[in-house]
Amino acid sequence: MVPVIAKLIDHARNNPEWMVVYSNDAHRADDAEIAVWGPHAMAGTRGADVIDALTPIGAAREIVSPKRFYGAFDETGLHEILQGYGVTDVVIVGQHTHYCVRHSSYGAFIRGHGIEVPTDxxxxxxxxxxxxxxxxxxxxxxxxxTDSETLIGASINKAA
Structure with a gap:
């Protein structure tokens, strides 16, 4: 999965109508998710960083949006950021389809974003x-x- 995401990031960096959003867990000790899963990806630790294979480079349309809950839109201001860039559709990748991808998709859905999910x-x-x-x-x-190859062939205003 990581090589696929890296390829999508490279595509986004080379297409000015795309942007990249890194939505990593960055938990605090009192987060509800910690009660369920135990401490993981604690804010300020290496576990909350983007993995080395996908490291942000500080491109103009590339942001890191730490999250404390399953969904990328929950209490992060991500929707407003995407609106500021004119983003209407999102491509959601990562782990795990049945948790974070699902909740991020819900957040995008209720805010009116089109959603694409590459199965790879x-x-x-x-x-x-x-x-x-x-x-x-x-x-x-x-x-x-969809899949990553189809997405790379498309070029519309999206956030990956």
Missing amino acids: GVCVFDGVDNAAAIEYLRTIYGATI
Whole structure:
């Protein structure tokens, strides 16, 4: 999955109508998610950083938007940032289709963004049906289910 996401990031960096948003967990000790999963990706630690293979380079349309909850839009101001850039559609990649991708898709959906999910850019925990998680995104949020090669062939105003 990481090479696919890296390829999408490279595409976005070379297309001025695209932007890149890194939405990593950056938890505080009192976050509700910590009660469920235990401490992980704590703000200010290496675990909250973007992985080395996808490191931001500080491009003009590239932002890091730390999150404390499953969804990228929850209490982050991301929607307003995307509006400022004129972004209407989002491409959601990463882990995990049945948690963070799902909640981020919901956040995009209720804010009126079009949603695209490349099946080769998402994953689930072992034992979870990724196809079912993807189908949920399609049927409940109207997400366009695609793949990275198709997305790279497209060029519209999106955030990856």
